Amino acid sequence: MNILYFLVGCSVLMALIFLGAFVWAYKTGQNDDTHTPGIRMLFDDEVIKEKSEEDHFSS
Amino acid sequence: MEDQHKTTIKAVCYHCGEDLPKVNYQMDDKGFCCAGCLGVFKILSENNLCNYYVYNSNPGQQLKSESHLEYLDEPKIITQLLDYRHESSSIVTFYIPAIHCSSCIWLLEHLYKINPSIFSSRIDFLKKQVTISFNHEEISLRKLVETLNQIGYEPLISLQDVVKEHKSSVDKALVLKIAVAGFCMGNVMLFSFPEYFGLSSFEKAFQSLFGWLNLAFSIPVAFYCGKDYFTSAITSIKHKHVNLDTPLALIIAVLFLRTAFEVIFSVGPGFADTLTGLVFLLLMGKYLKQRTYHHISFDRDYRSYFPIAVTTLQNGKEKPVSINEIHVGDRLWIRNGELVPADSILMKGDAWMDMSFVTGESEPVHKVLGEIIYAGGRQTSEAIELEVIKPVSQSYLTGLWNNEHYKSNNSKQNFNDGVAKYFSLGVFIIAFSATAYWLFQNDSHKAWSAFTAVIIVACPCVLALSTPFTLSAILSVMDKKGFYVKNTDAVEELAKCDTIIFDKTGTLTSSENAEIRFSGALNQEESIIVASLLRNSTHPLSRHILKALNVDQYYSLTDYKEVIGKGLTAVINNHNIYAGHLSMLPVGIHTDSETGVHILIDRSYKGYFEIKQQWRLGLTQLILKLQKFSLQVLSGDTDKDFWMLQTIFSNSTKIRFKQSPHQKLNSVLELQQAGNKVIMLGDGLNDAGALKQSDFGIAITDNINNFTPGCDAILKGSSLSLLPNFIQLSKDGLKIIKISFAIAIAYNCIGIYFAVQGTLYPLVAAVLMPISTITIISFTTLATRWFARKNKLI
Structure with a gap:
């Protein structure tokens, strides 16, 4: 059952990585504004007329 | 029904949603109420930005009058405003009050x-x-702000930088501490689980590993997350009084020491689970307590009302100068609509000052040459020249903030800190007597474990949690009804108040529902003539009256002349017409009203328009419900409304008029010295001193996004009638806290029963604490909802 020592080590290490990820995300300001991105994602991309297609027909 | 719907769509401005006047601007089959709205639409359609109108209908705002931006060319001011500047790129953050919908986000x-x-x-x-972020070599800051102004999003640049103030208000360290404590708690729970269920022989092999890991996780929790409790406890002991943090720090220390002792000498599993859980919950309570509204600022003073720069005259030339650099003797050049930033003497020009910041009265006051104009006055006429006689920070109005007698912190001791003293004393007595008993029995091992166990189990963590949980639940009930309280401590203050002072203008009356009335008679023809004249002016009064008249055609005019802030004159269809202040009219007129916009057509007086302020709805019922409190009215205005106020208030109410900001402040102070706890309701800068001095200052506003002076709470004008309910709810909140304290004591008694016998097993401690916490949290939540319903706030 010595493998448990290894597994416990792994689980602690992974948890530490997640904690580090949170600290990094928080410090770089990713949680500063939790409201606007939700609205922003609802905007449509602008329709850009594809010129190449029109050219295709003319030529 | 459908037809009706269509007409309502048609009758509003495509840009701003204002009702369309009968004569309006048209473009692309869309109607616009004014040239400004049309202009914005033109810019947007030229730049292919018409999606702006897709996400919301009529998302725009009417353009305000032009502002002068020369000061944005001054390098000193630019460096003050920029967040970052490197080579060719700069980053700047602006506060834009007009942002209100998703279209705004999209456009900006x-x-x-x-x-x-x-x-x-x-x-x-x-x-x-x-x-x-922009390229400052190609576009100057001034150009950038002008671009924003053109599309109707004028940034508000004031002396007190709103943007920077917000940045510092977020306590980032606390969130990180919560993250670390939560992380450690989760892992410690995981490693303590085998212990809870009893260890089989083969699991015993891991016991010391788990113990050491638990100890390792306890170190950051005790010394990083719990650091504030130790520092707070040490400072409070130095000042020879006990606050709630003192017993908490002691418990954290005892828990950690005992865990370390048990793990190092392999005598037991330790209390790492209790320690991490306790610190995590305590920090959560602290977080709730600190949580406040991001979008509302409660700490504004005069600086948010004052511009960042003012135009000075140096050797006859205009030069924008930052307000902080104004010295006595400087010559200021104040244009129409600009604010006088420092007490000064009028040197040149015709001054019509709107002193509403100082006195609360919005009717402009005429000042003659050589007269002193106090800081905070707003010029409503042509540009004037002033000489500064006092620096900005020592002026009459700004001096209000430099008065040092604002509320002392000693009086603000809350329930928690008051109880903490007796609580700690009780715990120590029990802990020491248990230790003494076991030492007397010659069982030193039991003495040590009884001592630590009593301190662990008697944890006032419930006390530390119930207050923030209850009060923050109350905060969220209140904010749904339009009452935004600064923080949880303020709710406790509100519950203790016994005196209420009202301001009149803007507090008992509403500025939103102002109604235009015409005293006199105008026939259809004359209405059109008046409207034709007024449509040429951008003065807000002209716009209001024009909207009220709503005629369907205009005449052309000649000889148009506008004396800014005083009135207009022109010739229309061979009629000489005047509209404006009494002193503007060419012939002397005797009327009952000096104020208002008077109309004169061909030397015959037609009457005057006036804006009637409306009393807020439900005032009489409100005053009836507040009978338990002693009430006062302090108005900066003249006593013209005395009779009206007397019918609303009871005879015992003191009603005083013509109160200066300093007199208001002193009235509050006198009441406080007589031992009263005062609630002050006000709206403007002229109440700001009294709001700050009072025990609970409430700023009333019709639009939450407007600027309000520094205060403890902001109340929407429409929710004024709920004030008695809010006060009652805060009182009920204190009741809830006291009841949950009693529940916590009951739990503690159970724990102490085991603890004094020296038989407290870590499992009992680990189970007892979460159970008592969950009981308290659910009790406070349910009780708050029940009381909110009882007070008709849900």
């Missing part, structure tokens, strides 16, 4: 389409801020 994040020198722009919707 596509600024680069209007001007390619703008690299990108990012909006923080709740804070109403936009962060713009």
Whole structure:
């Protein structure tokens, strides 16, 4: 059952990585504004007329 | 029904949603109420930004009058405003009050389409801020602000930088501490689980590993997350009084020491689970307590009302200068609509000052040459020249903030800190007597474990949690009804108040529902003539009256002349017409009213328009419900409304008029010295001193996004009638806290029963604490909802 020592080590290490990820995300300001991105994602991309297609027909 | 619907769509401005006047501007089959709205639409359609109108209908705002931006060319002011500057790119953050919908976000994040020198722009919707990065070699800061103004998003640049103030208000360290404590708690729970279920022989092999891991996780929790409790406890002991943090720090220390002792000498599993859980919950309570509204600022003073720069005259030339650099003797050049930033003497020009910041009265006051004009006055007429006689920070109005006698902190001791003293004393007595008993029995091992166990189990963590949980639940009930309280401590203050002072203008009356009335008679023809004259003016009064008249045609006019702030004159269809202040009219007129917009057509007086302020709805019932409190009215206005106020208030109410900001402040102070706890309700800068001095200052506003002076709470005008319910709820809140304290004591008694016998097993402690916490949290939540319902707030 010595493998448990290894597994416990792994689980602690992974948890530490997640904690580090949170600290990094928080410090770089990713949680500063939790409201606007939700609205922003609802905007449509602008329709850009594809010129190449029109050219295709003319030529 | 459908037809009706269509007409309502048609009758509003495509840009701003105002009702369309009968004569309006047309473009692309869309109607616009004014040239300003049309202009914005033109800019947007030229830049292919018409999606702005897709996400919301009529998202725009009417353009305000032009502002002078010369000061944005001054290098000193630019460096004050910029967040970052490197080579060719700069980043600046502006506060834009007009941001209100998703269209605003969309448009402001596509600024680069209007001007390619703008690299990108990012909006923080709740804070109403936009962060713009731009190439400062191609577009100056002034040009950038002008671009924003053109599309109707004027940034508010004031002396007190709203943007920077917000940045420092977020306590980032606390969130990180919560993260670390939560992380450690989760892992410690995991490693303590085998212990809870009893260890089989083969699991025993891991016991010491788990113990050491638990100890390792306890170290950051005790010394990083719990650091504030130790520092707070040490300072309070130095000042020879006990606050709630003192017993908490002691418990954290005891828990950690005992865990370390048991793990190192392999005598037991330790209390790492209790320690991490306790610190995590305590920090959560602290977080709730600190949580406040991002989008509302409660700490404004005069600086948020004052501009960042003012135009000075140096050797006859205009030069914008930062307000902080104004010295006595400087010559200021104040244009129409600008604010006088320092007490000064009028040197040149005709001054009609709107002193509403200082006195509360909005009717402009005429000042003659050589007269002193106090800081805070707003010029409503042509440009004037002033000489500064006092620096900004020592002026009459700004001096209010430098008065040092504002509330002392000693009086603000809350229930928690008051109880903590007796609580700690009780715990120590029990702990020491248990230790003494076991030492007397010659069982030193039991003495040590009884001592530590009593301190662990008697944890006032419930006390530390119930207050923030209850009060923050009350805060969220109140904010749904339009009452935004600064923080949880303020709710406790509200519950203790016994005296209420009202301001009149803007508090008992509403500025939103102002109604235009015409005293006199105008026939159809004359209405058109008046409207034709007024449509040429951008003065807000002219716009209001024009809207009220709503005629369907206009005549052309000649000889148009506008004396800014005083009135208009022109010739229309061979009629000489005047509209404006009494002193503007060419013939002397005797009327019952000096104020208002008077109309004169061909030397015959037609009457005057006036704006009637309306009393807020439900005032009489409100005053009836507040009978338990002693009430006062302090108005900066004249006593013209005395009779009206007497019918609303009871005879015992003191009603005083013509109160200066300092007199208001002193009235509050006198009441406080007589031992009263005072609630002050006010709206303007003229109440600001009294609001700050009072035990609970409430700023009333009709629009939450407007600026309000520094206060403890902001109340929407429409919710004024609920004030008695809010006060009652805060009182009930204190009741809830006391009941949950009693529940906590009951739990503690159970724990102490085991603890004094020296038989407290870590499992009991680990189970007892979460159970008592969950009981308290659910009790406070349910009780708050029940009381809110009882007070008709849900």
